[in-house]
Amino acid sequence: MKKTQNKPIETSDTSAMLYMQHSQVMVVYTEKSDREVWTSFKSGDEAAFNYIYRKYVADLFNYGMQICKQEELIRDCLQKMFVDLRKNQAKLGDVQRIKGYLFTVFHRELFKFLKKERKLNADLISLENEENMFHIETSHETKLIDEEFALEQKLEIANALNKLPTRQRQAIIMLYQEELSYKEIAEVMNFSEVKTARTLVYRAMEKLKEIFEVKKA
Amino acid sequence: MDEKYKYIDFEIEDFLNDEFFIQWVKNPGEETNHFWLKWIENNPERRPVLQKAKEIIAMIDYKDRYVLSDQAYMDLYEDIVEKSHQKRADGSHFHWSGWHKTAAILFLVFSTVYGIDILNKRNKVESENQKVTTWLTVDNPAGQKYKFQLPDGTYVHLNAASSIAYPQNFDGEKRTVRMQGEAFFDVTKDPNRPFVIQIDNNQVTVLGTSFNLKNGEDFELALVEGKVEVADSTGGVITLLPHEMLIKRKNGEVTKTDFDPLEIFGWKDQYLIFKDDSYPEVIRKMEVWFGVTINSTLKVDKGWSYSGSYHNKPLNQVLDGISISSEFDYKIKGKTVTISNP
CATH class of the missing domain: 1.20.890 (cAMP-dependent Protein Kinase, Chain A)
Structure with missing residues (x-):
């Protein structure tokens, strides 16, 4: 199983998409902070937009597909979001972390989009059953020599995680896999308080504690 | 509260909930490394808990990851x-x-004036060439490779499903050929007459050198020795040095990397190479290599990839090799292969 993980911008970018590697555009922009890239984008720099698109579109697409498995709809929604951002680019505020910002905007846009589409086409648009969203897998691939968990334990952890309420699973994936902060998670999931995101994860981990503490056979 | 004491009563769920700890696991930096390594040193009995929390954070992934084609x-x-x-x-x-x-x-540094100039010149050269020159074409179907010499002594290995057109005699200022697909060139040195390969939007100019050129979905040029210049239709020129590979993708992205010679031009010595190839890519490579049509009903896992190298092997042996790791049945009937779940 190939794994894709987002490394910090300073190091080489190993995103899911091959085309990202070594591109000259990427090289220029990976040395800049998110705030600088965003400022360039706001001033109409096509290269900055190109970079933003390459870097985040795969994650956003995957996120959308977790919520609604209709690829065309997700693509339309991504298109609308990016077109809107570009049209209003000069008016946009400052952004510290582009990923968190895009996830928030995209999440909001997607639900608006789904609501509208459902009105037009009630039969065609079906929101995923919540239980099917954000399923978790515990990867078996690890570079550690001394592993604390045996394979069966990992599977057991995955099982337990997938029995958690959807919102908890989502928060866990956002935190560990997408590497968003609690503040960003709260924004994406539309919580008025950051604490809510933190508590969601804490409750889940507390619940799984028993499984974590089993000694490796 | 001092960070050092903050963590002293932490249970596993507390570590799993702590952003500073998660940050260290996902993106260790100088600051986090310094802090956490020191912390473990001072609290050796807590190491297993920390280690567990680390592993949990690192192992969480999407069960279904959807990939944009x-x-x-x-x-x-x-x-x-x-x-x-x-x-x-x-x-x-x-x-x-x-x-x-x-x-x-x-993507490219270029000058507009220079670009237009090149376009004009090239059109002129082409029309002049066409007036006086007979063009010959070598066209390989899938499943067939061909090695031959051009009138100037240049060796061309032409890969399967590729074609090249060249004048019967190189009598202009330049040695111009056109190609599609993939070929390995070993160009005879002639400092006075550059060797030029024209393809769609790119023009490759060399004096004497050897390189592999692939022009399919993307443009890929891997240089073995000598020096190569690649100009695009806007006049942008990129110079390539030995052991460098230039990739220009259809979406406009331009990349320079190093490369593995066996992977890139092992084909000319009968090496069929798969390197972390996706299932469709593996199928495509076999179809082109053996000149067969493959119908597959095999369900492969997301993230399926295959690496392997076959030297001078027939189709059934390659299929046998791949089926070891991914368990499938296959049938070969003439030029058609059917792959299915066992």
Whole structure:
């Protein structure tokens, strides 16, 4: 199983998409902070937009597909979001972390989009059953020599995680896999308080504690 | 509270909930490394808990990861750029082609005047060549490779599903050929007559050198020795040195990397190479290599990939090799292969 993980911008970018590697555009922009890239984008720099698109579109697409498995709809929604951002680019505020910002905007846009589409086409648009969203897998691939968990334990952890309420699973994936902060998670999931995101994860981990503490056979 | 004491009563769920700890696991930096390594040193009995928490954070992944296809990735980008220009509120004019040329600035350094000049010259050269020269074409179907010499002594290994056109005699200022697909060139030195390969939007100019050139979905040029210049239709010129590979993708991205010679031109010595190839890519490579049509009903896992090297092996042995790791049944009937779940 190939794994894709987002490394910090300073190091080489190993995103899911091959085309990202070594591109000259990427090289220029990976040395800049998110705030600088965003400022360039706001001033109409096509290269900055190109970079933003390459870097985040795969994650956003995957996120959308977790919520609604209709690829065309997700693509339309991504298109609308990016077109809107570009049209209003000069008016946009400052952004510290582009990923968190895009996830928030995209999440909001997607639900608006789904609501509208459902009105037009009630039969065609079906929101995923919540239980099917954000399923978790515990990867078996690890570079550690001394592993604390045996394979069966990992599977057991995955099982337990997938029995958690959807919102908890989502928060866990956002935190560990997408590497968003609690503040960003709260924004994406539309919580008025950051604490809510933190508590969601804490409750889940507390619940799984028993499984974590089993000694490796 | 001092960070050192904050963590002293932490249970596993507390570590799993702590952003500073998660940050260290996902993106260790100087600061986090310094802190946490020191902390473990001072609290050795807590190491297993920390280790467990670390592992849990690192192992969490999406069960189903959805991947945007290359085509959708490019289409979406083009749609976004086009749509956001078309409806611009200030009513400014927009031309796709105009934008496209501007976009080239992102990837290549070029001068407009120089670019136009090259275009004009090239058209002239082509028309002059066509007046006096008979062109010969070598066209390989899938499943067939061919090695031959051009009139100037240059060796060409032409890969399967590729073609090359060249003049019966190189009697101009330049040795110009055209190609599609993939070929390995070992160009005879002639400092006075550059060897030029014309393909779609790119023009490759060399004096004497050897390199592999692939022009399919993307343009890929891997240089073994000598020096190569690649000019695109906007006049952008990129110079390549030995052991460098230039990749220009259809979406406009330009990359220079190093390369593994066996992977890139092992084909000319009968090496069929798979390297972390996706299932469709593996199928495509076999179809081109053996000149067969493969129908597959096999369900493969997301993230399926295959690596392997076959030297001079027949189709059934390659299929046997791949089926070891991914368990499938296959039938070969003439030029058609059927792959299915066992």
